[in-house]
Amino acid sequence: MGEQNWITLLTHEFHGLLYIFGACLLSLVVTLKLFGETRRRLAYVIILALLSCLYFATETVDPFVYAVHLTPLSIALAVLFEGLVPGLAAWAAFTLCGTLIVGNDWLPTIAGTTAMLLLGAYFDRRTTGCVSYARYLQRYLLLVAMHVAIYLAWGYGIGNGLPGGRATLWTLLGTVVSSLLVSAVYHRVKYQEYLQMELMNAEKYQVIGQMAASISHEIRNPLTTAKGFLQLMGKKGLNEETRERYREYAAEGINHANAIISDYLNYAKPTREPQQPIDIRAELDGLMPWVMPLSTMADVEVRIQHMKDGPLMMLGEPKKFQQCMLNILKNAIESMPTGGTMTVMTWTEGGKLCIQVSDTGVGMSEEQLRQIGKPFFTTKEAGTGLGMLVVIQLVQLMSGTIRYKSKLGQGTVCDIRFKRYEPVRLERTS
Structure with missing residues (x-):
């Protein structure tokens, strides 16, 4: 084997390494949106199959490089990092291609790849969570070395014309270097996937915390x-x-x-109760006895003005409406720590029912107004910032709108509007 031959072998290894890196990169990009374990592993198998087909279609395949470089690196990568099913797919693909297409001896090929698959599956079953890179590297090198040892021992034992000593050493050195690079890159890919899953779990826990x-x-x-x-x-x-x-x-x-x-x-299975006619005038008057003790303790005068006589009807859910208005009225009172006046007005405007709650409290800046309704934003020392988030959601659920206007030191105005409900009156027919 001359100098040109071992350089050619290293060139083949480098090309194969680029395909493996391509599979790692594509796996990272594609699986960013595939959160299910089964879908991620299926995506890896598909990517590996497509790149393998591309490799055979565009590259000159050297049987020795395919046997001691591309095959062990790919199977070890699949079974250690993706699990048994992708490992089986890689084992079948590279074993069949190595024996039927490339022309490698079938006995050492099957023996080496099967040993890798079984030991890799054993490691995979014992792995929980995110394993350190040092542990993965030890396992990866062990699987690759096992296959290479079986293949070389058989080849040199029967004298089937493997490359000379120098070419073999350079090829094995390239396999070792490639193993270090591939395991490092794909461990980084899996670590990013692990962080993504942890982020999703953290978001779930945050939702639970928000709800509590x-x-x-x-x-x-x-x-x-x-x-x-x-x-x-x-x-x-x-x-x-x-x-x-x-x-x-x-x-x-x-x-x-x-x-x-x-x-x-029932938050996990949100239900929307049938809407019914609500008289917002009667509902607001009914909430006043609830508000008066709080307003009295805060030295806040409460004024309620209905600009139109008679019922003010809308379609909604009474409990949700009461919950919204109680939050808004309580926030208005709490915004006046030294006392003041809270005014509640109702009127109609076209096809809308309008409710306005104004106070003479501390007010809010433009930046604070933009933050209203965002989780955990609050102007209170002991507030959670979730009250207004619930209010806005409930108002929107009842097809309403809510807007705030405020200036520091001049108080705040809350404007809520709902669709006006006109009962259908059936005319008598003679």
Whole structure:
């Protein structure tokens, strides 16, 4: 084997290495959107098959390089990093191609590749989580060395015309270097995939945390109101009628909190209740007794003005509407730590029902206004930032819109609009 021959062998190894790197890169790019384990492994098998076909169609295949370089690197890569099914696919493809197309001896080829497959499957079953690169490298080199040793031992044992010593050494050196490079690159690919899965799990945990924080935030409103009425019941000089009314308001608050908990327990399977006609005027008047204890403690005057007589009807869900308005009214009161005035107005405008809640509180900057409705954004020291997120979602669920206007030191105006509901009246026919 002359100098030109071993250089040619290294050239063949370099070309094969480029195809393997191409498979690694394509696997990383394609599997970015394939989150299922089965789909990712199927994508790897398809990529490997396509590049193998391209390799045979465009490259001059050297049987020795194919046997001791491309075959062990590819099978070890598939079975160690992708699992048994891709490993089986790689084993079948390279064994058949090596024996039927390239012309390598079938016995050492099958013996070497089968030994790699079985040992690689054993390593794969014992692997959980993300394994360090040093551990993968040890296993990878062991599989490659096993196949190369079996193939060379058989070849030199029967004297079937393998390359001379110098050419073989250079080829084996190229296999070792390629093993280091391939295992390092693909371990990086798998590590990025592992980080992506961890990020997805972290997002799931964040959603769970958001829901838990949101539940605690939402049930605090009716429980605070119920606590206020229970405290008022302890005042001396209350007549029985007033005491009974306070008791009913406290019980309603607890029932409201219980209903909110039930809604969030069904969050995994969101249900949309049938909408029904709601009189927003009556609903707002019904919420005032809930708001008054909080406003009294905060020294806030509450004014409610209905600009139109008669019912103001919309289609919606009463509990969701109450939950939205209670949040908005409570936020308005809490924005006035030194007292002030909260004004609630209702009117109609074309086919819309309009509700406006304004306060004389601390107000918000333009940047804070843009952040309203984003998770965990809040202007309160003890707030979670999830209350307004829930409000906006519920308003949109009832086909409404909500907008805020505010200036620092001048208070905030919340404008909510819903579609007006006009009951269909059937005319009598004689």
